[in-house]
Amino acid sequence: MNDTPKFRRQAPDARKKDLIDATIRCLEKKGSDGLSVRSISAEAGISVGLINHHYPSKDDLIADAYEKLATDILQNVINIVAETDGSPREKMSAFFKAYFSSIVLDQKFLRIWIVFWYMSDKSEKVRLSHDKTNAGFRRQIELMLRNLGELPEAPDFNYRLAAIGLSGMLDGLWLEWCLNPEIFAPEEGLMLCEGWVDGLMAGAFKL
Amino acid sequence: MNDTPKFRRQAPDARKKDLIDATIRCLEKKGSDGLSVRSISAEAGISVGLINHHYPSKDDLIADAYEKLATDILQNVINIVAETDGSPREKMSAFFKAYFSSIVLDQKFLRIWIVFWYMSDKSEKVRLSHDKTNAGFRRQIELMLRNLGELPEAPDFNYRLAAIGLSGMLDGLWLEWCLNPEIFAPEEGLMLCEGWVDGLMAGAFKL
DNA sequence: TTTCTTATTGAACGATCGTTCAATTGTGAT
DNA sequence: ATCACAATTGAACGATCGTTCAATAAGAAA
Structure with a gap:
């Protein structure tokens, strides 16, 4: 029939x-x-x-989705950086350019992230996904800073501390732009990060 | 009876x-x-x-609580800065010291903030409370940077952009520390911010 | 003391939530 | 063509949610 x-x-x-x-x-x-x-x-x-x-439960699906999305976004950025031939400083700029594009800087991502954070408070599984992906992001930042720091012209600085400062600034600008995109333009955020790295390489910070 | x-x-x-x-x-x-x-x-x-x-609804209560808590925290920091006699640079340091103390840097606050952000997506009232308190915070940062920039020894820089950069770094470090306090110590976050302002005053950034 | 206002109670309601499970049925193996 | 497995369905369940509202009673005013 x-x-x-x-x-x-x-x-x-x-x-x-x-x-x-x-x-x-x-x-x-x-x-x-x-x-x-x-x-x-x-x-x-x-x-x-x-x-x-x-x-087994909804939380497990959410945790998987968290890990998938966060990993994909980071991978997209990493791929763009990998495609860029150039000095460590130029690779860092490529990273910033990708970060301050809609690959990362998109209000829909914060909307999703808030749900993930919200769930992290309720579900151990989701919190584990969060910790894992966060560590991956920070590791990538620290790797690029290490490549910068090993250049002959680079001043001595603490890689770990520099990575914390830079990822703090990146996270903060991402958060603030997503919360209200009218406060500043993506290019301005990019400029602030470029300036920070320039300051670092000029030895303006005591790290 | x-x-x-x-x-x-x-x-x-x-x-x-x-x-x-x-x-x-x-x-x-x-x-x-x-x-x-x-x-x-x-x-x-x-x-x-x-x-x-x-x-009239639960959301209105949440919005009031949001505004109360955010205003109180900011006021606590402002009061400490106001009690500090000294140069604009010393006042900025007093601000950092208060910010990286448990007055602001406390995991319970992020726990609450995530709920507020979560509610902001559902409730117009909560979002208004968020926008209002966020603007107050940024205004305070910009005011201190303006006092710094008007010093005779200060280089020219864009107050608005500097405020965005600094509050981005403050927000980002706050977020990351609350998400995982084992990554860095509050004093290290404080050092990063002091270093950023020192770099700014040394003209290390082109803002 | 009596009256009146209204802050307060708490049962009830309908909606929605995550999860369960017996019944159904697509699909590859025989 | 038939079988056996398991992916899929969808009604049902109990819990919890925000809100409503008639009944109650605290406490100031008279």
């Missing part, structure tokens, strides 16, 4: 990938209102029950 | 103050789990219905 199937079966791994993507899309579009299993399953085009078939 | 009253009446203003305080205490203690009217009313020692008698 009716030979159009009511649903399509998928292998667990493929379905989980779909669910993760749907979760990210859902949080992008609806923010904290997109956090419910019904909202996510509607976005994924599947029934409510399927989420708990593939995940 | 029983002459101990079942409850004590309070004037609306006094009761609202109690509710605001209870909300802040509740969010401090329980984070996002302390957001419900039942949780808040239990903390305040009153019945569930009373909140909606004094506030």
Whole structure:
């Protein structure tokens, strides 16, 4: 009679990938209102029950989505830096340019991040995803600063402390721009970070 | 027979103050789990219905609590700076010292702030409280930078841009320290900010 | 003491939440 | 073509949410 199937079966791994993507899309579009299993399953085009078939709880899905999105964003930036041939200083500039583009500087990301942070307070799983991705970001910053610091013309400075300062400034500017993009332009944020690194290389800080 | 009253009446203003305080205490203690009217009313020692008698909705109470807490914290810092006699540069240092003390740098505040940010996405009222208090913070930073810039030995720099850079660094370090206090010590954050201002006054940045 | 105002209570309501599970059905293996 | 497995469905459950509102009673005014 009716030979159009009511649903399509998928292998667990493929379905989980779909669910993760749907979760990210859902949080992008609806923010904290997109956090419910019904909202996510509607976005994924599947029934409510399927989420708990593939995940022990909603929190595990959120944690996976967190890790996927954060890793993707960082990887996008890293790829752009890797494609740039040049000195460590030029690579740092390439990093800033990518960071202050819509690859990172996008209000939808803060909208999602707030939900992740909110969930981190409730769920151990989400907090673990947070810690892992945060460490990856800081490691990347520190690596670039180390390459800078090993140049012959570079003054002595504390790599760890410099990485904290720079990622603090990056995070802070990202946060503030997302909270209110009218306060300053992305290029101004970029200029502030370039200036900070110039100051560092000129020995203006005692680190 | 029983002459101990079942409850004590309070004037609306006094009761609202109690509710605001209870909300802040509740969010401090329980984070996002302390957001419900039942949780808040239990903390305040009153019945569930009373909140909606004094506030049209829960969001209005949250917005009031946001504004109260943010204003109080900023005021505490301003008071300490005001008590400090000295040059604009010394006042800036007093500000940093207060900022990197538990007056501002306290994990419980981020826990509360995440709830506020989370609510900002849902409630226009909460977002207004956020915008207002954020502007007050930035205004204070810019004022101190202006006092610095008007010194005869100061180089020319853009006050607005400098305020964005400094408050970005302050916000970012606050956020990162609260997310994971083991990454760096408060004194290190203070040192980074002092170094940034020293660089600014030495003309290391082109702002 | 009596009256009147209104702050306060707490049960009730409808909505929504995450999760469960028996029934269904797509799909590859036989 | 048939079987067996398991991916998928969707109704149902109990918990919790914010809000409403009729009943109550505290406390000032008369």
